């Protein structure tokens with residue numbers, strides 16, 4: 001049987017592998033299909049698509065957006081988005097600016113705690129437009145202020161710890177619309193981590209297309225629970241490891257193996273949605 005991993009991060013956000021390294025791992029593991037879901041960016045997709053084509057792997061361009069609904073944080077995966085979609089790219093630049101400002105603010109708070117970390121050290125280490133807390137954690141380890149990223153989160157970066165800074169989040173309804181106008185399918189990531197099943201009907205109403213039923217942090221009973229909900233609401237079933245490379249111990253790619261039939265169902269949904277999408281308005285022609 002063929003398997004896929006549809007939740008992966010590279011160094012274009014907070015993963016450690018390049019798109020080529022990640023593709024190499026996917027190939028070694030014998031995966032049939034992969035999706036790149038970097039936070040707030042699709043920049044890695046071009047290189048990943050090329051690497052996958054060369055390796056004979058199927059590739060799905062995607063992203064992971066941080067959103068909120070009724071004060072609940074949730075992550076939305078956008079599969080098959082058009083990576084050249086101007087509205088999506090413009091919004092992502094805004095999300096990336098929020099991330100960069102947040103890093104500066106977290107560093108300022110650390111400085112107030114007499115930890116002389118510099119924002120530029122974090123940006124140099126992150127070397128991407130979508131920096132996040134994992135980069136601050138790594139910079140704290142590099143500067144010998146903490147002995148591990150976990151310690152950095154525990155002491156400083158977790159919610160309500162002294163250097164934690166809240167993050168602006170797009171509303172889930174706007175995020176779903178943003179993914180849709182870019183031709184993508186909107187899938188709720190790792191619902192088992194959010195414990196917000198009550199909002200699923202509202203998101204379905206707003207056009208949610210799927211649920212990430214299989215995830216590293218979902219025990220089998222949680223996967224089964226979300227498969228039942230997905231079937232109840234006629235949602236696509238997806239899954240992935242949420243691999244961030246070497247940043248959290250051993251690389252997770254391939255540890256969640258989504259049966260390939262779910263990839264085919266996702267593709268079919270994408271095709272059917274695109275074929276039913278309203279036709280683009282004909283360009284206005286000047287009278288002659």
Ligand code: AMP
Pocket residue numbers: 014039131132133134149150153154158167
């Ligand atoms: P951000 O988007 O900047 O808020 O960072 C979120 C990232 O931090 C996600 O990739 C999480 O997996 C990671 N993260 C959150 N909490 C922890 C933690 N306690 N230890 C390690 N990584 C964490």
Ligand code: ZN
Pocket residue numbers: 009014015039244
């Ligand atoms: Zn991440």
Ligand code: FE
Pocket residue numbers: 064075189190
């Ligand atoms: Fe996530």
Ligand code: FE
Pocket residue numbers: 007009037064242
């Ligand atoms: Fe993720």
